[in-house]
Amino acid sequence: QVQLVESGGGLVQPGGSLRLSCAASGRTFPNMAWFRQAPGKEREFAAAFRHNGGTYYGDSVKGRFTISRDRAKNTVYLQMNMLKPEDTAIYFCAADSDSGTISSRLRAEAAYEYWGQGTQVTVSS
Numbered sequence: 494q495v496q497l498v499e500s501g502g503g504l505v506q507p508g509g510s511l512r513l514s515c516a517a518s519g520r521t522f523p524n525m526a527w528f529r530q531a532p533g534k535e536r537e538f539a540a541a542f543r544h545n546g547g548t549y550y551g552d553s554v555k556g557r558f559t560i561s562r563d564r565a566k567n568t569v570y571l572q573m574n575m576l577k578p579e580d581t582a583i584y585f586c587a588a589d590s591d592s593g594t595i596s597s598r599l600r601a602e603a604a605y606e607y608w609g610q611g612t613q614v615t616v617s618s
Contacts (some may be wrong), residue, residue: 495519495607497586502612505576509616513571515586515609522607523592524599525569527560529582529614536585541599542569544592549599553579576616583611 501513515525523544530536540560541549548560559572569586587605598604 495588497588497607497609499584499586499609499612502584502614504615504617506618507576507578507616509576510572510574511576511614513573513584513586513612513614515569515571517567517569517586517588517607520590521564521567522588522590524589524594524604525562526587526589526599526605527569527571528585528587528602529580530585530611531579531582534582536602538600538602539584540571543594543596543599547596549596551600573614576614578616580616581614583613585609585611 496518499515526541527539528536529539538551542560542562557575562569586609588607589605
């Protein structure tokens with residue numbers, strides 16, 4: 494049974510940092526990503542890690558967030574620096590089993606078959 498379990502969320506002050514983790518079990522995936530959903534807004538793409546090592550970021554997080562992967566632990570991370578109040582959201586981990594997915598499609602929710610339950614990140618003073 495496939496499971497994605499996120500952890501690492503919490504309350505942080507503006508300008509602070511957090512590192513989210515997503516541990517996958519049941520199988521390995523070529524592509525994994527983070528999406529986020531702020532209150533009253535649609536879910537949006539944050540970052541993706543492709544099987545060939547390519548990384549991709551949404552415009553709102555580029556330069557502040559870094560996605561990485563530990564294949565031995567079957568875990569993907571999202572290092573979030575210089576956090577802003579507008580980064581407040583539920584962060585979801587997603588996994589794509591198709592190694593043929595082209596990079597542009599990795600920004601779309603429809604590319605991912607498996608999703609975690611989400612972890613809350615709140616940026617506030």
